[in-house]
Amino acid sequence: METQSEEQAAAETADSRGEGEPPPVAGAQAARPEDRMTLLLRVRAQTKQQLLEYKSMVDANEEKTPEQIMQEKEIEAKIEELEKEIEEAKIAFEMKKLALDRMQLSSALKKHLEKINIKTSVLMDNMKQILSLNKLVMKSQQEARDLEDKLLDVRKKRLQLKQASERKLLEIQTEKNKQKDDLSSMENSGKIKTIQQNLEMEIQITTVIQHVFQNLILGSKANWAEDSALKETVLQLEKNLTMIQ
Amino acid sequence: MSVLRPLDKLPGLNTATILLVGTEDALLQQLAEAMLKEDCTSELKVHLAKSLPLPSNVNRPRIDLIVFVVNLHSKHSLRNVEESLHRVDATFFLGKVSFLATGAGRESHCSIHRNTVMKLAHTYRSPLLFCDLEIEDFRDTMAQRLVRMLQICAGHVPNVSALNLLSLLQSSENPSLDDL
Numbered sequence: 001m002e003t004q005s006e007e008q009a010a011a012e013t014a015d016s017r018g019e020g021e022p023p024p025v026a027g028a029q030a031a032r033p034e035d036r037m038t039l040l041l042r043v044r045a046q047t048k049q050q051l052l053e054y055k056s057m058v059d060a061n062e063e064k065t066p067e068q069i070m071q072e073k074e075i076e077a078k079i080e081e082l083e084k085e086i087e088e089a090k091i092a093f094e095m096k097k098l099a100l101d102r103m104q105l106s107s108a109l110k111k112h113l114e115k116i117n118i119k120t121s122v123l124m125d126n127m128k129q130i131l132s133l134n135k136l137v138m139k140s141q142q143e144a145r146d147l148e149d150k151l152l153d154v155r156k157k158r159l160q161l162k163q164a165s166e167r168k169l170l171e172i173q174t175e176k177n178k179q180k181d182d183l184s185s186m187e188n189s190g191k192i193k194t195i196q197q198n199l200e201m202e203i204q205i206t207t208v209i210q211h212v213f214q215n216l217i218l219g220s221k222a223n224w225a226e227d228s229a230l231k232e233t234v235l236q237l238e239k240n241l242t243m244i245q
Numbered sequence: 246m247s248v249l250r251p252l253d254k255l256p257g258l259n260t261a262t263i264l265l266v267g268t269e270d271a272l273l274q275q276l277a278e279a280m281l282k283e284d285c286t287s288e289l290k291v292h293l294a295k296s297l298p299l300p301s302n303v304n305r306p307r308i309d310l311i312v313f314v315v316n317l318h319s320k321h322s323l324r325n326v327e328e329s330l331h332r333v334d335a336t337f338f339l340g341k342v343s344f345l346a347t348g349a350g351r352e353s354h355c356s357i358h359r360n361t362v363m364k365l366a367h368t369y370r371s372p373l374l375f376c377d378l379e380i381e382d383f384r385d386t387m388a389q390r391l392v393r394m395l396q397i398c399a400g401h402v403p404n405v406s407a408l409n410l411l412s413l414l415q416s417s418e419n420p421s422l423d424d425l
Contacts, residue, residue, distance in 0.1 A: 042286060042401075043259055050256050050400040053407075057252055057336070079370065086412050 210236060247298045250334040251341050254307040261399035262290040262306045263391065266297060266329055267314030268322040272347060272378040276314075279388035287401045289392065296325050297332035309399040310341055312391065314378075315362055317348040317355045323362075330369070340407030341398050342371045345387070350377040372414040 070078070116123070186192065213233050217224050224230035263280070265273045270293075277291040290306060299305070311333065316322040326344075333342065344366045348355065366373035376387040398407045 039259070045403045046259065046287075046399075046401045049403055049406070053400055054252060056406075083412065083415070086408070090409070090412065 247301075248332055248334050249297065249299070249308065249311070249337060251337045251339075252307070256309075256399065257288075257306050259401075260288045260290060260306060261310075261395045261401060262292060262308050263310045263312065263395045264292045264294060264308045265312050265314060266294050266326065267316070267345075268295060268319070268325050269314065269316050269347070269378075270295070272316075273314060276378055276384060276388060276391075279384050280392055282385075283388055283392045285392050285396065287396060287399065289395070297329035310343065310391075310395045311337065312343050312345050314345045314347060315357070315365075317346055317357045317359070317362070318351075320356055323357055323365075327365070338369055338371055340371075340409075340411035342369065343391075343394065344369075344371055344373045345378075346373065346375050347378040349375050350380070370411075370415070372411065 112123070210233070214236070217230055217234055222230070224234050265277065267273050273293045277293060280291055281289060283289075292305065292308070313326045313329065314322070315326050344362065346359070346362045349359065363373060374387065374390070377383050378387070394410065396402050397405050397410050400406070
């Protein structure tokens with residue numbers, strides 16, 4: 001089996017050489033055994049992968065496909081479900097690989113640390129720098145948080161002030177409305193109306209009395225221009241007392 | 246055989262085979278040459294076909310990756326591909342089939358809308374690649390990409406399987422299809 005594959009491998013190398021890579025003839029003989037080894041290893045990896053494919057196909061064929069006739073939409077939904085399953089399996093696998101890698105890395109690091117001289121290695125310098133940077137980062141984060149807290153306090157106070165001013169304005173508005181209501185109610189009340197009527201009557205009486213006085217003075221043929229009081233009474237003919245309200 | 250099955254033959258040692266299906270002979274030929282020029286540790290074999298089913302009298306190795314090439318300028322190529330898709334076994338679509346749309350660069354000549362091809366790729370759950378096969382640089386890049394995909398589908402890359410690659414390639418395409 002081994003010799004067979006070796007002969008085949010030799011034949012294959014000749015083929016692939018003929019295809020597109022013409023190396024110098026002199027170096028060819030010396031490079032042959034290494035080429036053969038790499039080719040063998042490569043073919044081994046290929047065969048493994050192909051075997052995996054065939055196995056998975058065999059497994060897949062053993063699963064029974066549903067016999068009932070499904071509608072196209074259902075088939076599409078089923079396909080998407082299966083695709084999601086594939087994606088989830090891939091993601092889970094990647095996560096596990098990451099976890100494994102991390103474990104391997106940490107164990108390799110541990111072994112390395114046990115071997116080296118602690119004071120002089122580059123790794124320790126890196127670690128120290130990482131630690132100092134981490135401290136800086138934490139400090140700045142703390143400062144940022146404090147500033148944010150202060151900002152939050154200021155904002156809260158502003159909100160409270162706003163609310164207080166809103167309340168005050170509301171109070172002012174209600175007071176004003178109350179005043180207006182009182183005023184309008186007062187104006188409409190009966191008392192004011194009677195007072196107004198009385199006032200009007202008094203004014204009319206006064207006007208009539210005034211007219212009487214004026215006519216008396218005119219009729220008496222006295223010289224009213226000389227006396228200032230008489231002059232005033234007569235000249236009030238012009239003024240209309242109902243205008244004075 | 247009228248239906249192509251993915252794993253019905255044993256794989257050749259260090260060999261990977263790709264099948265390009267499409268009506269544009271010249272483009273496929275150029276793409277095949279570009280792929281063979283690529284630096285690859287495994288031996289590459291490129292088969293070209295106008296349509297499936299393939300003639301059964303030829304002794305051909307196990308096919309690892311099928312690429313259906315659709316030319317956006319001709320409806321005939323799309324129809325050809327759609328008919329050939331019936332000749333492929335369902336298990337092939339677990340990562341071993343890919344669609345390649347060419348000719349998207351010249352919008353005025355496109356008779357097939359991009360969304361048609363995207364829908365097709367979505368129905369078959371396979372990756373869709375866009376490449377203007379007439380431009381040499383794009384063709385070389387696409388050849389490189391196809392060679393990598395082929396290596397994975399043939400099992401030459403340890404720890405990555407065709408299905409794995411499929412789920413990796415799918416996530417970026419699905420969001421745009423919600424607009425369809």
